[in-house]
Amino acid sequence: MKRHILKIILGLAVVISLFVWAGCSETSKNRGNLFTEEVTPNIFKGTDTERIHQAIEAARGKSNLVRIPRQNANGTSIWLLDSAILLPSNMTILLDNCTLQLSDKCRDNMFRSDNVGEGISDPVWNHNISIIGTGEVTLKGASNPRATGDYRRLLTLDTQKELEKGNWRVSYGTDAGKEGMKQKGDWRNNMIVMAYVKNFKLKNVNILNSHAWALAFERTWYADLSDIHFYNPEMIDVNGKKMLSANKDGIDILFGCKYFRINNITGMTGDDFIALSSLDVFPDVPKTNGDINSSTVTAGCWSGEVDDTEDIVIKNIDCESVYRGVAIRGSDSAGIHNVYIQDLIFKGLGQKHEAILLGGQGYGKKSVAGKIRNVYGMNVIANGKSLLAVESPVHDCHFSNGILANSKGEGVVYNIEKEEVRNVTADNWGAAGSR
Known part of the structure; x- marks a missing residue:
């Protein structure tokens, strides 16, 4: 037993x-x-x-996750990129206390959705792409870039000399004068390009000296941008000499973008800090996807209501800019509507421009009446030329609680006949002490 x-x-x-x-x-x-x-x-x-x-x-x-750490296995603490990092659907890039910089060889974006690019004429939609920073993350342009500026800027090695001659459509680039090299800028100069993407997130990064626009979105839906700092002046230091690097916007939201949430964005830009642009500057010229002779990687034209820009929420912005804090421009029938701006602090460098621009002239055909509509702004502090400028026949736009710190400016400036706008109000809006 x-x-x-x-x-x-x-x-x-x-x-x-x-x-x-x-x-x-x-x-x-x-x-x-x-x-x-x-x-x-x-x-x-x-x-x-x-x-x-x-x-x-x-x-x-x-x-579906890649972590880029601070320390590079090559012994440096920097990741030097010769071409764009192409991002597929369902991919998260975790930037862990690291620095990424475009190399002096690079003539490309830093990040781009992999569904678009030169020669891609029929892009498909990508989904669920995230770039998330943790700790101190820096994304930098090249020390001595091959090209800067937009598609209308001629590259030059001495921008100051060209500006003194009255040639202001120029921008710096070491490809200037080189045989076989494209002599004008294009969409490759934009640091991050997302197009035909649904569900995109960018969080907690510092962006320094992009070669043109820092962030460019085309036909992107459901985007969340937060905790981003820009240092993006027009003049850059190259070997101890100041050079013009033109069209240095912070965030550009272009044709067909919808459902954006933009929060806690700070810093300085040499051009518009945030721009909502649906502009067909040359309407008689055919537009195609993947055209290298453009500032956009997809067709830069309005093709119906699907290309309207709508439902954009912009909150907690503290910015310095030579141009505008938020610029909203549309041409012809392109629609921009349901835009909400709250808690904007704007320091106008040189006090040449306004905190918010509604409309915009000189960018193709005049905006059709009412195509820019339902734009709302509240809690704005600015020291620019004015709080708000209206340049297109906008409808149903309302603003409240705006303080212009320098008493010489005006609360609202109309660069269009007032009879052309409809139902635009500005309450408690103007120079400090005069509201």
């Missing part, structure tokens, strides 16, 4: 030990999976750009 009980106990012990061993093995296996789920470029070989692309391919369909 005792021997029988002993056999049972020994048998149970063996069974229990097998379960424990199996559990430990499974735990080890799970730990192994957790370990291999973290994909970083440091486990691959090649240039920084090549290693980041290899990491994206390794993560695609598995963890």
Whole structure:
């Protein structure tokens, strides 16, 4: 009997030990999976750009997450990019206390959705792309860029000399005068380009000296942009000499963008801090996707209501700009509507322009009456030329609680006959002490 009980106990012990061993093995296996789920470029070989692309391919369909750490395996603390990082659907890039910089060889974006680019004439939609910074993250333009500015800017090695001659449509670039190199800027000069993307997130990054627009969105739906700081002056230092790097907007929201949430954006830009632009500057010229001779990677024209810009919420903006804090411009039948601006602090460098622009002249055909409508602004503090300028026949736009710190300016400036606008109000809105 005792021997029988002993056999049972020994048998149970063996069974229990097998379960424990199996559990430990499974735990080890799970730990192994957790370990291999973290994909970083440091486990691959090649240039920084090549290693980041290899990491994206390794993560695609598995963890769908790539972490770019502060320390580069090449011994530096910087990731130097020779071409754009192309982002597929369902991909998160975690920027962990790191610095990414465009190299002096690069003539491309820093990040771009992989569904668009030169020669891609029929892009499909991408989904669920995130670029998330943790800690101190910096995205920088090149020290000595090959090209800067928009598609109408001629590259030059001495911008000051050209400006003194009256040639103001110029921008710096080392490709100037080189045979076989494109001699004007284009959409590749924009630091981050997302087009035909649904669900995009960008959070907690510092952006320094982009080559043109810092963030460009085309036909993008459901975007969340937050905790972004810009240092993006027009004049950049190249080998101890100041050079013009033109069209240095912060955020550009273009044709067909919908459902944006923009919050807690700070810093300084050499051009508009935030621009909502639906402009067909040359309406008689055909527009195509993937055209390298453009400031947009998709067709820069309005093709119906699907290309309206709508439902844009802009909150908690503290900015300095030579131009506007928020500029809303549309041409012809392009619609921009349901825009909400709240808590804007605007310092107009040189006090040449207004905190908010409604409309815009000189960008193709005049905006059709009412196509820009339902724009709301509240809690605005500015020291620019004015709080608000109206330049198009806008409808149903309302503003309240605006203080113009310098008493010389006006609360609202109409650069259009007042009879052309409809139902535009500004309450408690004007110079301090005169409201």
